[in-house]
Amino acid sequence: MITGEIKSQIDKIWNDFWTGGISNPLTVYRTIYLSDFLKTIR
Numbered sequence: 001m002i003t004g005e006i007k008s009q010i011d012k013i014w015n016d017f018w019t020g021g022i023s024n025p026l027t028v029y030r031t032i033y034l035s036d037f038l039k040t041i042r
Contacts, residue, residue, distance in 0.1 A: 014028070
């Protein structure tokens with residue numbers, strides 16, 4: 001079970017995506033994964 005500060009951070013990220021019109025969890029995962037991948041190759 002995720003609690004405390006980590007849960008708050010995850011909820012904030014999810015709300016940001018939801019507000020932006022992205023509500024599919026798989027799309028959120030892919031977006032975060034791609035952003036992280038692009039950071040590592042730079």
